[in-house]
Structures are given as structure tokens and as C-alpha cells.
Amino acid sequence: MDRRIPVDDRTGHRIVPETIRRSESRYGNRPTMKDVAARAGVGLKTVSRVVNGEPGVTPETERRVQEAIEALGFRRNDSARVLRKGRTASIGLVLEDLADPFYGPLSRAVEEVARAHGALLINGSSAEDPDREQELALALCARRVDGLVVIPAGDDHRYLEPEIKAGVATVFVDRPAGKIDADVVLSDNFGGARDGVAHLIAHGHRRIGFIGDMPRIHTAAERLRGYRAAMEDADIPVRDSWTSLGVTDPARVRPAAEAMLSGPEPVTAIFAGNNRVTVTVIRVLAEQNRRVAFVGFDDLELADLLQPGVTVVAQDAAAIGRTAAERLFGQLDGNLVTPERIELPTRLITRGSGELPPAD
């Protein structure tokens, strides 16, 4: 490679110095309304009127103020404004991991609703750690966000009670709040999993494996319950070796899948509890020399292009985010006083992998 540009030895990054950034000192020298007022030769309140587009200012006065604003490079300090006004026009979103493809569209949907209401969105990842969730949520409350959308990592949210009492709108997503009453928006996890497993049963399978997330996570428990319900509906007793719950790390999921697929009576189909599990299970299945049927919870990009296409139980992440955010602003508008549980339907998308017959 041609490398005429200097390279940082440690990182391997190319570094191209450019011109000097700025001459002024860094902080504390922003012009304020007071400065603008002095320069324009008017009172503070007149500047405030111009900045906020309030009526009652002569065109001539307005012009003088505008000139001063331009000349000084004034921009209103919304932090100060907010302190006086009460509402901050910002909401917080505490999720598990912004890098997870499920949360991107969800977060974007929340952002769009916030934007429509003139609010900004502060994002934070809990990394599935209850302490970190609490720390984040309370930090957001300290910043006085108007509302909070929380995808819970923990199962005790009493720490939010004083905040909710004090008026912080709160909506939980994906899993209900623990030990407090609060709005929650989630998918029909139980029904979705039950339908997905019933689909496998309808295609002739009886030995069906379930690999899911840690059982303390609400969605994981609900989906397992759906699996069990479908099996029971078909009078199929579930063997212990067919279910495996735990972290969704490939290092755990891979051996779990391999174990189910070996032995004298291997499973002929696998149901995956979420998209992280799906990715690893599909890798394992690709290495098998017989066809194993598969259905996964959550859709994946490119799922239709694999061979066979991946049959999934899809959630609508954007709809979940949108619904939660609208609920949040509904609370802020004061017309939603009773916490509700809003369950969104899932959708079974058949693409081939879930329609394979049992291998034996």
C-alpha cells in the first residue's frame, strides 16, 4: 500500500496535521442576553422577546437586537431556559445495547416521536446490568428529563418511585417494571413463541429444542412458556435436554445446540429465543450433514437469502418504540393516568427453514 501520509505507530492510523483550530480560550466566554442587550442598547426583556419571537417589539428595535445577536454570535442557553421553565424538552432511553440490531430501529422510532414533540433523546446502554440501569436512569432523572423509556435489566424498579411521583413520565419496554406499577409496551412473547413452535409441530416435528436467554429475563421466560404451551397442546412431553437457557454468547449457545443435535435421539428442530441465539444456531446447523428445521424469534436482515431461508417470529421494533414514546408524551400531556400493559402482536414469517420435515 502506498503510505505517503504519516502513520501513528501505536494505532496504525494515518495522521494529517491541519491548520490551527482556534485562538480564543475554551470556556466561559459566550455572549449572553445581557451582552446582547448592552450592545443593542435595550433591556434584557426586549432581547428575550426577540429571541423567542414574542410580539410587541418595534421593527427598528428588533433590527438592532438582531444585529447585536449576529455580531456577538449569540445563541440562547437552553439549559438556563429550562431551569426557569420546568420542562427540559428531553427524554431518556435506557436500553440494553445500542449496538444490538433490535434496538437501533426502536431507538430511532422513539427519537422520531420525541422530535415531533420538540424533545431531544438521551440514550444510554445498561449492558444488561441492573446496577448500571439504575445508575443511568437516575442520572437521567437528575438531568430532569421529562420522561424515561426503560428497557429493564433489573427486576426491581422501586428506586424510580420518587421520580415518578415527582412527575417523571415513565414507560417500560420489552419487559414489565419490577415491583412498581407502570406502563409497559411489549411483544406477545408467549403467543409468538407458541405459534412458532406449533408451526414446527405442524410440520411433523416432535423432538424440538429451545435455546433462549437467561431465565431471569422476562422475554426469555415468556418465550420458554410459549414453547412449553405449544408442546403441551400437542401432548408432547418435554425432555430436560431439549431446553437450554443462559447467556446468548456463542461460547454457550454453540455447545448447547451441538448437545441437542447429538446422541441417539437428537432433536429434529430448534427454536431460538432471540436474534443473538439465532445467529449462532444457524452457524451450527450449517455444519450439520442432515437438515434440521429451525424457527427463530426476531427477524434478521438477509434471513431470506440464506438457504433455506430462515423462518422467524418477527417483532416490530419500530412499532414498539413508537408506541412507547407516544404513551410517554400522553402521560406528559396528563391524559393517561392509569398504567397499562400494551402487547403488540408478532408475525410468523415462513421462508423455508421452519417448513423442513423431520430428518429421520
Next chain:
Amino acid sequence: MDRRIPVDDRTGHRIVPETIRRSESRYGNRPTMKDVAARAGVGLKTVSRVVNGEPGVTPETERRVQEAIEALGFRRNDSARVLRKGRTASIGLVLEDLADPFYGPLSRAVEEVARAHGALLINGSSAEDPDREQELALALCARRVDGLVVIPAGDDHRYLEPEIKAGVATVFVDRPAGKIDADVVLSDNFGGARDGVAHLIAHGHRRIGFIGDMPRIHTAAERLRGYRAAMEDADIPVRDSWTSLGVTDPARVRPAAEAMLSGPEPVTAIFAGNNRVTVTVIRVLAEQNRRVAFVGFDDLELADLLQPGVTVVAQDAAAIGRTAAERLFGQLDGNLVTPERIELPTRLITRGSGELPPAD
């Protein structure tokens, strides 16, 4: 399906009323330090000392203050604190679309660095609209974020000059700032595309198509330049019909790909300028009855499981985000006064599609 739960007619959501949310009025009744001071029978400053863990308070006094804090459910208002202190301990990230799988990991990486510096992250999507980028960036400045990471949609960023002068740390990502000097962190788009196309040439291809994003987008232009350079290095004249730039919508990309693949001398290989284009091109290629080689810019989950596996030029989105954020806090610490351009290397990952020989 069993539906014993009432369902909203319009949305189809299940609705489960729960208990009453709260009795108090919504706003303006949060306890302040003044309230705590009154209740504890101490001065305001003493409460401030306890809340901030400053020394010089008797254990007995501290206990009284803590009791008052508990009883009142006091939480310090960080908005007020920030007004007085200068820094807000928050940074803004303006990106194209949080729902795009490239930005999730990038955003998460920025968040982690911010967290390590005790700062919160405010996210906003420009939707690739320059006006919206500006609106968002300035709104963040009005909130007095300490710094701004911007993935530019527009090509003129002079609107940020007063903010940068006033001390807002600023780092651009993925594309350089327009008409101002500022830090920028990006991938080696030119080199990556050149390497990817050279890889196809090395496997015997001469008629190679390039489908990219709108030419006004820096990365798109750079990658096209890389394509042209590789072709020129191999003495292959590029025909107009082999390149196609525009929006990455399937409605445009699909016919563009189909056109290149038809006619008397169709291309035998396609290079895709980004992950959005890749997804559509792969769909088109799957419908062809001859094998067409393919290399795409940006990696995709499951790319290794397609048949053939998808060869890509991968960027490290997390490394880009991390580098940009560290640069930002470097500026805030005052030890980075000269804007730099930091280019991160890309990585060619061969998986099969890029190693197919020409079909004819």
C-alpha cells in the same frame, strides 16, 4: 388465538388497565436543597456539602441532612448545577440514522467513551438531510453540550464556527467537515475500495460494475475514486454503463444492477459502495442464473453464511466511534489544538463471492 384481554380496535394492541398511577400533581413540586436545609435545620451550603461529598461536615450534621434527603425524596437538579459549573457533562452525536446497522456499534462506542468521562450522550438522526443536521447540531449547542460528534449530511459547516470558537469540542466522522477546519475520523475509503476492486481484477474480472451512494456524499465519491484507480492500475478503461451512483433505495439499486447484468457484454463482477447497496445487489444476484462475483463495502451479519459467503471490505465502526470520542475529550482536556484527519484502515474479508471467476 385466545383473546380474553380487551383489544384496542384501531391498533390491535391488547390493553390491560392496571392501578392508578399517582395522586400528586405532575410538576414543580420537587424538593430542592433549600427544602432539605429547612427540614434539617442547617444552611444551604451544608446540604450542598453533603450532597457532593465535600469534607467539613460533622457526622451528626451529615446524618440529619441525609435523613431530610431521604424523607423528602430529594435528588439534586443537575441542570441547575450545570448552569453554574459551565460544563454540562453531555455530548451530542448527530448521525444519519440510528436504525442503520453501521451506526449502532459506532454510537455505542461513543457512549462508552463518554461514560468513562462521566458524560451522557444525546443522539440525533439527520436522515441525511443537511438542514436537519444543522438544526440538530445547533439545538445541541443551545443545550450547551460540551462536545459534538457529527456525521455530516451537508457540505457546509460554517454554521458551527461560532460554536467551535465558543469552546464546543467538535469531531467529524465518516466524512470531513465542509468549509471549516475540524478533526475528522474516517475509514480509508479510497484505499478500501481500490483493494476490493483490485481483488476482483486479480481473480480475472475486467468488466466490473460499481454501484454506490449519491456522489455528493464524501464516502461515495472516495470509494468511486478507489474503483477508478484500481481499474486504471490494471489498464481497464471504465465504461459509463458500469458505474451507477444515487440513493441507496432498492427501487433505484435493483434496476441499476439489472441493467449492468444484461446486454451483450454484461459485467462479470459488481462492487457495492455500502451495506445498503449490498443487500439489494445480493438479492439481484441470487436471481441470476449465472454466477456473478461480488465484493461489498461494509460487513454484514450472516455474510459468512450466504452461499457463496460475501466478500467484503470491512470498516471497524466501533473503532471509528471510539477514536472520535477520545479525540473529542482530548480537545476538552485542552491538549489537542490542531485539527487532524485520522484515517483508519479497512480490512478485506474473503468469503467466496469475491473469488468467483468470470462467468464467461
Next chain:
DNA sequence: CTGAAAGCGCTTACAG
């Protein structure tokens, strides 16, 4: 060890 006063940059309520 403790606290009264002033101020961060705005808006509110009011008076001219």
C-alpha cells in the same frame, strides 16, 4: 465546622 450573599443565564410577573 458552618452559612449568608452573589451569581450562572434565562423567564415570569408586573409596572410604566
Next chain:
DNA sequence: CTGAAAGCGCTTACAG
């Protein structure tokens, strides 16, 4: 149409 005063909830600088 215009502006001086008070206050949002904290911290800073200072005095006791």
C-alpha cells in the same frame, strides 16, 4: 412598546 426586579436550583467565594 419597553424594562427593572425577582426567581429557577444550584455553586462559588468569602466570612465567621
